[in-house]
Amino acid sequence: MIYEPVIGLEVHIQLLTDSKIFCSCSTKFGAQPNSQVCPVCLGMPGVLPVLNKKVIEFGLKLAIATNCKINTRSIIARKNYFYPDLPKGYQISQYEEPFCEFGHVEIQVEGQDSKTIGLTRIHMEEDAGKSMHSESYVSQNESLVDINRCGVPLLEIVSEPDFRSANQVGAYLIRMRQIVRYLGICDGNMEEGSMRCDANISVRPKGQKELGVKTELKNMNSISAVEKALDYEINRQISVLEDGGIIQQQTLLWDANKNVVEPMRSKEFAHDYRYFPEPDLVPIIITEEWIEHTRTNMPELPLAKKQRFMSEYNLPEYDANVLTDDPALADYFENVAKMVKDKKAASNWVMGEVLRALKEKNCTINEIKVSSDFLADIIQLIEEDKISVKIGKRVFDDCLNSGHAPNKIIEQKGLLQISDAAEIDVIVDDVLKNNPNEVKLYLQGKEKLMGFFVGQIMRATQGKANPKTVNDMLKKKLNEKN
Numbered sequence: 001m002i003y004e005p006v007i008g009l010e011v012h013i014q015l016l017t018d019s020k021i022f023c024s025c026s027t028k029f030g031a032q033p034n035s036q037v038c039p040v041c042l043g044m045p046g047v048l049p050v051l052n053k054k055v056i057e058f059g060l061k062l063a064i065a066t067n068c069k070i071n072t073r074s075i076i077a078r079k080n081y082f083y084p085d086l087p088k089g090y091q092i093s094q095y096e097e098p099f100c101e102f103g104h105v106e107i108q109v110e111g112q113d114s115k116t117i118g119l120t121r122i123h124m125e126e127d128a129g130k131s132m133h134s135e136s137y138v139s140q141n142e143s144l145v146d147i148n149r150c151g152v153p154l155l156e157i158v159s160e161p162d163f164r165s166a167n168q169v170g171a172y173l174i175r176m177r178q179i180v181r182y183l184g185i186c187d188g189n190m191e192e193g194s195m196r197c198d199a200n201i202s203v204r205p206k207g208q209k210e211l212g213v214k215t216e217l218k219n220m221n222s223i224s225a226v227e228k229a230l231d232y233e234i235n236r237q238i239s240v241l242e243d244g245g246i247i248q249q250q251t252l253l254w255d256a257n258k259n260v261v262e263p264m265r266s267k268e269f270a271h272d273y274r275y276f277p278e279p280d281l282v283p284i285i286i287t288e289e290w291i292e293h294t295r296t297n298m299p300e301l302p303l304a305k306k307q308r309f310m311s312e313y314n315l316p317e318y319d320a321n322v323l324t325d326d327p328a329l330a331d332y333f334e335n336v337a338k339m340v341k342d343k344k345a346a347s348n349w350v351m352g353e354v355l356r357a358l359k360e361k362n363c364t365i366n367e368i369k370v371s372s373d374f375l376a377d378i379i380q381l382i383e384e385d386k387i388s389v390k391i392g393k394r395v396f397d398d399c400l401n402s403g404h405a406p407n408k409i410i411e412q413k414g415l416l417q418i419s420d421a422a423e424i425d426v427i428v429d430d431v432l433k434n435n436p437n438e439v440k441l442y443l444q445g446k447e448k449l450m451g452f453f454v455g456q457i458m459r460a461t462q463g464k465a466n467p468k469t470v471n472d473m474l475k476k477k478l479n480e481k482n
């Protein structure tokens with residue numbers, strides 16, 4: 001029997017607003033515990049929340065980018081549950097009438113056709129606080145609560161159960177991360193928890209319409225962890241069914257150290273949230289003008305940028321994919337490409353040297369010492385035959401470490417290419433004179449020795465001789481000897 005997995009996702013993204021969703025407390029990450037709190041986010045009695053307009057602005061951008069239907073009137077709801085990191089005893093969220101629904105995004109798994117993933121809804125809500133167990137200032141068998149994160153704005157993106165493999169989920173998360181980064185609404189960092197993902201997963205015999213019993217998977221802190229956890233859970237469910245067992249509906253936590261899923265204690269998981277409309281907040285009204293204004297001010301999105309890179313710079317699809325993965329990298333490439341003649345060379349340099357350097361230096365594209373202007377300088381010097389590609393790479397490495405301008409490096413280290421025929425003429429003569437045996441063998445037909453002569457000349461000039469001039473001159477002089 002062949003089984004087919006059916007997976008749906010809930011992705012939470014933390015919005016990059018300066019203040020919280022219902023009060024003016026800062027959202028800055030990494031502050032002292034409980035230093036960014038006020039009576040509203042502490043859930044004191046008698047306080048009134050006020051909705052941060054920026055949250056709706058950001059939500060509208062995401063709704064448009066994911067082709068959602070925007071509801072001009074939506075309702076804010078109370079989700080009731082008790083947990084130590086939730087001082088109010090309820091979370092303000094949206095339930096029956098979210099601000100947007102019925103969207104879709106395109107995903108692409110390498111080597112497969114692109115696939116459309118449906119979005120059920122996107123709604124806004126507030127984050128809860130954080131229980132601290134393992135920090136150094138928490139003693140054993142004790143838990144402390146940090147309320148700083150309480151009230152940080154989130155968007156929850158709920159997908160249809162359209163995924164049929166862990167790979168597709170990975171591709172979707174990459175696409176979603178790309179979209180929120182392009183929109184500038186979230187940093188998309190799963191490792192730091194600003195983008196989180198829970199999955200609902202079941203398996204069924206291929207061809208069967210009814211869904212199997214699903215489990216919920218939580219606690220996956222990277223895209224690769226999500227893929228690993230899903231593959232594990234798919235295989236676990238299949239082997240339970242093959243052994244004649246039944247799947248239990250439960251919530252599972254991924255343990256990235258042991259590479260297994262563990263059931264969550266059922267007590268931590270309440271099913272009845274007793275949602276009702278939040279009495280302290282009026283319905284959200286989004287005008288058509290507001291939607292139109294957002295639509296006309298949308299930044300270019302990843303797929304559109306990729307298409308444009310292919311047509312405007314004549315790049316292969318592979319290059320366009322790599323270069324548009326991150327908006328800052330795309331900007332960097334575009335700055336370089338605008339200044340040089342050979343756009344493909346610009347792409348090769350960014351995909352090769354620049355990406356390698358980012359890994360090596362463990363820095364971001366905005367921090368790298370070889371600015372886009374500097375890289376353009378290097379490529380221009382190669383295009384003008386002032387340095388060879390090989391010297392160009394040396395200049396790049398120097399610039400990467402020192403941050404000095406390429407022109408300055410070339411001047412200081414005397415790296416300018418020797419294109420002067422008279423100067424090269426002398427060196428070629430020298431090399432031929434000092435290697436009479438090789439010259440003899442070459443004239444007898446051992447043409448491979450051409451490489452040897454070029455090597456000698458390059459060594460004599462520390463790689464600075466113009467290779468084309470060297471080759472032309474060598475051929476001419478050797479022919480004359482014939």
Ligand SMILES: [Zn+2]
Nearest residue numbers: 023025038041
């Ligand atoms: Zn507050």
